[in-house]
Amino acid sequence: MAKLNSEANEQAVTTRQWIGLQTDLPRLDCELALCQILGVNRASILAQPERALSLLQLEELDYWTSSLRKDIPFAYLSGEQEFWGLSLNVSPDVLVPRPETELLVESALSLLKRNAQLLDLGTGSGAIALAIASERQDAQVTATDVSAKALQVAKQNAEQLGITVNFQESHWFKNLGGTWQIIVSNPPYIDPDDPHLKHLHAEPQHALIAGEKGLADLREIISEAPAYLNNKGWLLVEHGYDQAEQVRHLLEQRGFQAVTSHKDLANIERISLGQYIYE
Ligand SMILES: C[S@@+](CC[C@H](N)C(=O)[O-])C[C@H]1O[C@@H](n2cnc3c(N)ncnc32)[C@H](O)[C@@H]1O
Numbered sequence: 211m212a213k214l215n216s217e218a219n220e221q222a223v224t225t226r227q228w229i230g231l232q233t234d235l236p237r238l239d240c241e242l243a244l245c246q247i248l249g250v251n252r253a254s255i256l257a258q259p260e261r262a263l264s265l266l267q268l269e270e271l272d273y274w275t276s277s278l279r280k281d282i283p284f285a286y287l288s289g290e291q292e293f294w295g296l297s298l299n300v301s302p303d304v305l306v307p308r309p310e311t312e313l314l315v316e317s318a319l320s321l322l323k324r325n326a327q328l329l330d331l332g333t334g335s336g337a338i339a340l341a342i343a344s345e346r347q348d349a350q351v352t353a354t355d356v357s358a359k360a361l362q363v364a365k366q367n368a369e370q371l372g373i374t375v376n377f378q379e380s381h382w383f384k385n386l387g388g389t390w391q392i393i394v395s396n397p398p399y400i401d402p403d404d405p406h407l408k409h410l411h412a413e414p415q416h417a418l419i420a421g422e423k424g425l426a427d428l429r430e431i432i433s434e435a436p437a438y439l440n441n442k443g444w445l446l447v448e449h450g451y452d453q454a455e456q457v458r459h460l461l462e463q464r465g466f467q468a469v470t471s472h473k474d475l476a477n478i479e480r481i482s483l484g485q486y487i488y489e
Pocket of ligand 1 (some may be wrong): 257273304305306308311331332333334335336340354355356357360379380382396397398399416417418
């Protein structure tokens with residue numbers, strides 16, 4: 211990260227003026243880019259709008275803004291993303307954890323019994339598993355992914371945060387043995403023909419796209435989960451904004467009870483869940 215250069219190298223552009231020039235980018239992204247380049251926090255950017263930017267800093271900012279205009283997520287440029295109050299390392303090998311996924315964490319925590327086991331399928335950066343384990347040291351949390359590179363990122367996050375999670379490489383349940391009180395998953399669920407995908411080109415496509423109009427992985431997880439759940443165990447899955455009804459139907463068809471969906475802050479049914487009771 212660049213340090214402030216000598217006065218001789220400084221240009222007449224101030225941070226306030228520079229932000230004003232980026233009319234097509236969110237103001238917050240611009241402020242955060244300034245934080246990264248100047249090595250200061252946001253309060254400092256807001257408190258000192260007349261700080262002059264050097265030529266080198268302007269060049270570095272150009273790189274950030276042109277990347278953002280190409281839909282490179284801010285988190286890939288900074289290398290980190292906050293999730294559930296945890297600072298997570300992210301790289302293009304993992305999906306950038308989204309704030310709406312915190313609903314899955316919140317719902318799982320409300321159902322998790324004391325000293326119980328929880329499984330997070332398709333953990334990516336480790337976001338969901340680490341958030342839950344950070345809240346509940348009594349829980350035994352296992353997290354899997356089919357991508358070895360994603361698991362490396364997740365393990366590094368667990369180490370840096372000092373949180374214990376058991377990581378395992380697996381295609382959904384394939385390499386797993388045992389049963390869990392709770393299984394959570396935010397699997398790929400985007401229809402390959404979804405026009406929004408072009409804005410997500412920088413993220414791993416295998417983390418986003420699923421066949422059968424986005425339902426293939428959800429269907430596989432729902433179909434196999436009962437064999438890996440304790441009696442009265444819960445499966446909670448995140449899905450697309452328009453998939454709640456189909457996912458509830460899949461859960462009910464597979465014999466889950468108390469099937470319901472929860473809405474996110476935007477009032478969208480974002481996760482669905484059900485309980486499996488052995489006959
Ligand atoms: C939508 S991302 C979710 C990542 C993370 N849980 C989160 O919420 O930020 C889906 C994850 O599932 C993983 N995945 C895709 N197919 C898989 C499979 N067949 N078995 C296990 N994991 C898979 C991807 O590598 C990716 O990390």
